[in-house]
Amino acid sequence: MTSLDEKFRKLATDNAPGQEVRQRDDDINSLMVGGTLPGAPIDFSHGDVDAFEPTPGAFDRFAQGVQIGGRRAYTEYRGDAAIRAQLAVKLAGFTGAPVAGSDDLIITPGSQGALFLALAATISAGDKVAIVQPDYFANRKLVQFFDGEMLPVRMDYLNAGEGAGLDLAGLEDAFIAGAKVLVFSNPNNPAGVVYSRSEITAISQLAGRYGVTVIVDQLYSRLLYKGQAYTHLRALDIDPHNIITIMGPSKTESLSGYRLGVAFGSPAIITRMEKLQAIASLRAAGYNQSVLQTWFAEPDGWMEERIRRHQAIRDELHATLIAVAGVTARLPQAGSYLFPTLPALTTAPGDFVRILRLQANVIVTPGTEFSPHAGRAVRLNFSQDHHAAMSAVERMIQLIGRYRA
Amino acid sequence: MTSLDEKFRKLATDNAPGQEVRQRDDDINSLMVGGTLPGAPIDFSHGDVDAFEPTPGAFDRFAQGVQIGGRRAYTEYRGDAAIRAQLAVKLAGFTGAPVAGSDDLIITPGSQGALFLALAATISAGDKVAIVQPDYFANRKLVQFFDGEMLPVRMDYLNAGEGAGLDLAGLEDAFIAGAKVLVFSNPNNPAGVVYSRSEITAISQLAGRYGVTVIVDQLYSRLLYKGQAYTHLRALDIDPHNIITIMGPSKTESLSGYRLGVAFGSPAIITRMEKLQAIASLRAAGYNQSVLQTWFAEPDGWMEERIRRHQAIRDELHATLIAVAGVTARLPQAGSYLFPTLPALTTAPGDFVRILRLQANVIVTPGTEFSPHAGRAVRLNFSQDHHAAMSAVERMIQLIGRYRA
Numbered sequence: 081m082t083s084l085d086e087k088f089r090k091l092a093t094d095n096a097p098g099q100e101v102r103q104r105d106d107d108i109n110s111l112m113v114g115g116t117l118p119g120a121p122i123d124f125s126h127g128d129v130d131a132f133e134p135t136p137g138a139f140d141r142f143a144q145g146v147q148i149g150g151r152r153a154y155t156e157y158r159g160d161a162a163i164r165a166q167l168a169v170k171l172a173g174f175t176g177a178p179v180a181g182s183d184d185l186i187i188t189p190g191s192q193g194a195l196f197l198a199l200a201a202t203i204s205a206g207d208k209v210a211i212v213q214p215d216y217f218a219n220r221k222l223v224q225f226f227d228g229e230m231l232p233v234r235m236d237y238l239n240a241g242e243g244a245g246l247d248l249a250g251l252e253d254a255f256i257a258g259a260k261v262l263v264f265s266n267p268n269n270p271a272g273v274v275y276s277r278s279e280i281t282a283i284s285q286l287a288g289r290y291g292v293t294v295i296v297d298q299l300y301s302r303l304l305y306k307g308q309a310y311t312h313l314r315a316l317d318i319d320p321h322n323i324i325t326i327m328g329p330s331k332t333e334s335l336s337g338y339r340l341g342v343a344f345g346s347p348a349i350i351t352r353m354e355k356l357q358a359i360a361s362l363r364a365a366g367y368n369q370s371v372l373q374t375w376f377a378e379p380d381g382w383m384e385e386r387i388r389r390h391q392a393i394r395d396e397l398h399a400t401l402i403a404v405a406g407v408t409a410r411l412p413q414a415g416s417y418l419f420p421t422l423p424a425l426t427t428a429p430g431d432f433v434r435i436l437r438l439q440a441n442v443i444v445t446p447g448t449e450f451s452p453h454a455g456r457a458v459r460l461n462f463s464q465d466h467h468a469a470m471s472a473v474e475r476m477i478q479l480i481g482r483y484r485a
Numbered sequence: 486m487t488s489l490d491e492k493f494r495k496l497a498t499d500n501a502p503g504q505e506v507r508q509r510d511d512d513i514n515s516l517m518v519g520g521t522l523p524g525a526p527i528d529f530s531h532g533d534v535d536a537f538e539p540t541p542g543a544f545d546r547f548a549q550g551v552q553i554g555g556r557r558a559y560t561e562y563r564g565d566a567a568i569r570a571q572l573a574v575k576l577a578g579f580t581g582a583p584v585a586g587s588d589d590l591i592i593t594p595g596s597q598g599a600l601f602l603a604l605a606a607t608i609s610a611g612d613k614v615a616i617v618q619p620d621y622f623a624n625r626k627l628v629q630f631f632d633g634e635m636l637p638v639r640m641d642y643l644n645a646g647e648g649a650g651l652d653l654a655g656l657e658d659a660f661i662a663g664a665k666v667l668v669f670s671n672p673n674n675p676a677g678v679v680y681s682r683s684e685i686t687a688i689s690q691l692a693g694r695y696g697v698t699v700i701v702d703q704l705y706s707r708l709l710y711k712g713q714a715y716t717h718l719r720a721l722d723i724d725p726h727n728i729i730t731i732m733g734p735s736k737t738e739s740l741s742g743y744r745l746g747v748a749f750g751s752p753a754i755i756t757r758m759e760k761l762q763a764i765a766s767l768r769a770a771g772y773n774q775s776v777l778q779t780w781f782a783e784p785d786g787w788m789e790e791r792i793r794r795h796q797a798i799r800d801e802l803h804a805t806l807i808a809v810a811g812v813t814a815r816l817p818q819a820g821s822y823l824f825p826t827l828p829a830l831t832t833a834p835g836d837f838v839r840i841l842r843l844q845a846n847v848i849v850t851p852g853t854e855f856s857p858h859a860g861r862a863v864r865l866n867f868s869q870d871h872h873a874a875m876s877a878v879e880r881m882i883q884l885i886g887r888y889r890a
Contacts (some may be wrong), residue, residue, distance in 0.1 A: 084609045091760040130555040139551050146544050150535040153742030189594050189766040196765045204489045218764045337558030339770035355496040359623045360601045361594040365744035365770050
């Protein structure tokens with residue numbers, strides 16, 4: 081059992097997206113070489129919802145929710161029953177397995193809320209939890225916060241061929257070692273890779289064999305690039321009482337400002353999640369829940385156009401970066417994250433990230449947030465204005481040159 | 486250390502406000518006497534935001550937040566810096582002690598979010614926590630969820646004269662026994678009583694003497710009835726590093742559908758709360774934060790009129806209830822909760838609450854949610870349509886007669 085001091089020390093948010101304003105920069109000046117590079121500031125730590133605007137009709141739905149009044153303000157803790165019923169049909173269709181709106185689904189404050197509640201509902205102090213490296217940084221922090229013991233499993237995304245590159249033997253070792261829960265994102269955050277059908281099948285078989293509960297974060301599973309297949313774990317032969325799927329409209333649909341997410345699957349786990357939500361924040365904001373009525377109901381062609389525009393940015397960004405000596409990066413198969421590995425530099429990786437912000441007005445997220453083995457990588461969310469993103473990456477490349485070892 | 490099963494079993498929400506729809510009613514029919522009573526359904530478990538509408542301009546501020554776009558969607562985890570700066574000035578003025586917007590304040594998803602984060606930031610497994618009986622049910626549930634040990638302190642609100650009736654000797658006993666944290670609501674939820682200046686002074690002195698961290702939930706501190714004084718604990722001689730004050734616009738201002746709250750005080754505790762918020766829900770919904778700009782900025786006379794209308798309901802409801810043989814209730818000094826004790830009945834108290842819902846379409850919250858010693862009490866949130874509330878209470882009185890022991 082870690083002390084509260086230790087627990088909150090580990091819960092560092094200094095390098096988390098959006099928190100740069102709280103950093104102290106006194107010590108970095110002595111490391112800087114040369115002057116600043118002019119150009120519009122860009123924040124690759126999250127998507128730009130001004131460049132890719134929220135789903136059409138989202139605000140109108142919110143306004144309707146306010147009009148409905150008290151009945152929408154005070155929903156069940158798990159969310160409005162009518163909205164849950166609508167969502168259940170859409171999510172069952174999308175994922176290819178049944179969802180009962182009454183019992184299998186909870187609406188949460190963002191998919192972050194869903195992840196928090198799902199791990200709280202499944203991890204006791206001392207429980208072993210398999211996590212992937214690299215993967216979304218909150219997975220690690222949540223396991224630590226709930227006093228779980230992490231069993232890391234490597235993902236060799238750079239040399240994976242078609243799949244994500246998960247070390248399946250390593251996963252089985254973690255299960256043999258007693259992992260009670262596996263949590264992972266697919267598409268992977270930060271690498272933008274998609275698990276192949278054979279990888280997902282192997283995960284379902286191993287989870288069944290060892291009785292492991294799987295929490296799969298599918299936040300980016302709608303933004304698949306041309307020709308990319310996607311396998312929903314919950315549609316395979318897996319115990320429906322042992323899986324929770326998490327999604328939300330914050331990324332592809334640019335609705336993060338409304339803080340909406342969902343978790344669906346095991347009714348017993350959903351019930352626990354609701355009990356905890358009752359004391360954590362009561363419910364996802366009632367009026368905001370109405371906005372979920374736009375989800376999976378976007379205008380014809382809207383999603384295709386959104387994917388096309390992201391694909392254009394991805395292609396140019398990726399080609400530009402890998403043309404730089406010493407930069408390696410896999411072409412993302414889904415989502416809007418690019419995770420290049422940089423060449424050896426004269427500064428420590430964390431310092432380079434701060435220098436990039438101070439000298440080039442470019443914010444990226446350090447690779448160490450996602451894996452202790454990704455110190456030379458940085459994550460870029462390229463859901464940005466295309467031109468501004470390219471200009472920012474040019475500045476980043478200039479600084480790579482300036483600080484190259 | 487309790488098991489996860491045990492932890493979530495204790496976290497029962499079946500009797501929590503708004504969760505009645507999830508109850509099974511198969512077993513109650515055999516206990517019912519007579520038929521149903523006609524009348525408009527009323528839900529006293531929370532306020533009716535259709536009868537008492539949200540602050541004027543709230544929706545317009547939200548719409549402005551959406552217009553601002555990405556900058557408002559992605560705030561610091563602790564909330565938008567400009568909004569925090571504005572709030573800090575207002576809250577310092579209201580409570581009579583300084584608040585620094587930069588470091589002393591966090592915006593949360595409702596005051597429930599603030600309470601959750603504040604207790605998570607201060608309680609380790611095994612820590613002793615003083616709680617008041619009766620008090621807001623989530624206090625107890627949160628202490629249990631974080632594996633704290635509750636040290637209950639009684640509040641004899643029925644015989645308290647001017648104050649709340651806190652057992653100050655009992656409080657000191659709890660501190661001597663090792664309480665690390667005290668959490669309480671003022672005005673008290675459910676009893677609607679306000680702690681006197683001498684009670685608050687005693688709490689500040691005892692907290693200082695024993696080094697106890699105090700979390701005070703002042704959610705209803707703006708809705709004070711005619712002539713009622715209020716003492717802000719944080720304005721007394723108390724270590725500012727050992728106190729967190731919680732407020733929010735969900736009740737008096739009817740903004741619950743936006744899920745907004747604040748916690749302010751100790752910067753070290755606020756920092757921990759932000760770190761946890763980063764993995765629990767990221768932030769209070771970004772666009773919604775804009776609505777806080779209406780708070781403490783209501784139109785002239787609006788609050789006075791709101792208090793006047795609540796006072797009229799309070800007076801008639803209270804007079805009607807205490808005229809019934811065997812019913813006792815203290816006149817609320819603040820807020821919109823009335824907590825009458827009912828006479829002995831032929832049914833168990835929990836069954837009477839369910840019968841009231843099924844036979845009279847009246848929802849109340851059982852007293853046992855607030856104190857194990859309040860089995861015969863029920864809580865009514867009388868922030869309702871005046872006429873509908875009176876009609877519902879008449880039906881409740883009829884059923885008291887029908888089931889009187």
